Amino acid sequence: QSALTQPASVSGSPGQSITISCTGTSSDVGSYDLVSWYQQPPGKAPKVMIYEVNKRPSGVSNRFSGSKSGNTASLTISGLLAEDEADYYCCSYAAGNVLIFGGGTKLTVL
Amino acid sequence: EVQLVESGGGVVQPGGSLRLSCAASGFIFDDYMMHWVRQVPGKGLEWVSLINWDGGTAYYGDSVKGRFTISRDNDKKFLYLQMRDLRSDDTAVYYCGKGRGGKYIDCWGQGTLVTVSS
Numbered sequence: 001q002s003a004l005t006q007p008a009s010v011s012g013s014p015g016q017s018i019t020i021s022c023t024g025t026s027s028d029v030g031s032y033d034l035v036s037w038y039q040q041p042p043g044k045a046p047k048v049m050i051y052e053v054n055k056r057p058s059g060v061s062n063r064f065s066g067s068k069s070g071n072t073a074s075l076t077i078s079g080l081l082a083e084d085e086a087d088y089y090c091c092s093y094a095a096g097n098v099l100i101f102g103g104g105t106k107l108t109v110l
Numbered sequence: 111e112v113q114l115v116e117s118g119g120g121v122v123q124p125g126g127s128l129r130l131s132c133a134a135s136g137f138i139f140d141d142y143m144m145h146w147v148r149q150v151p152g153k154g155l156e157w158v159s160l161i162n163w164d165g166g167t168a169y170y171g172d173s174v175k176g177r178f179t180i181s182r183d184n185d186k187k188f189l190y191l192q193m194r195d196l197r198s199d200d201t202a203v204y205y206c207g208k209g210r211g212g213k214y215i216d217c218w219g220q221g222t223l224v225t226v227s228s
């Protein structure tokens with residue numbers, strides 16, 4: 001159950017697009033289309049932004065999108081807003097009803 | 111509105127025990143699998159445990175297996191986490207989460223802080 005690998009930080013200016021990668025293995029990300037992404041503002045609980053690789057829950061802006069290729073999943077945020085500044089975590093289902101999180105990525109909106 | 115409210119956190123000595131609770135409302139509790147996830151302050155999220163809808167099956171992360179027990183009371187709409195043999199590296203904010211087929215968490219509580227220290 002090793003953590004998925006994410007960049008520690010990414011940054012972008014308002015209006016730009018950024019992409020956060022999430023690398024796992026053939027036992028988790030590569031085996032299941034069950035990657036989810038969570039946004040966690042400072043001092044708050046996480047909130048799901050993407051589930052099952054590329055699906056958005058009701059109420060989540062269509063500026064957030066997800067994709068996957070092989071063992072790597074990605075979260076793209078387009079048209080960056082100041083309110084997007086937060087920590088982002090990827091998560092993958094793995095065999096045995098286990099969830100594995102990434103180490104988290106701090107998004108800074110410049 | 112879905113609400114999850116954790117309680118039971120506090121300071122406990124190494125080797126001690128603590129039981130966390132999570133009160134659920136706003137959804138049909140026994141239709142959903144439930145999770146516990148923890149977060150060391152300033153660090154990342156770590157999945158802890160999952161329980162199925164009727165409490166008959168549970169799953170655990172490697173770091174807590176054999177020490178933590180997840181359970182639920184569907185009549186009272188409560189989720190629990192019994193923690194034993196606590197260690198300093200169990201210090202974290204513990205979140206309960208409403209699961210979607212065990213595949214992801216679609217709603218989180220606000221968390222309760224557990225501090226293991228002498």
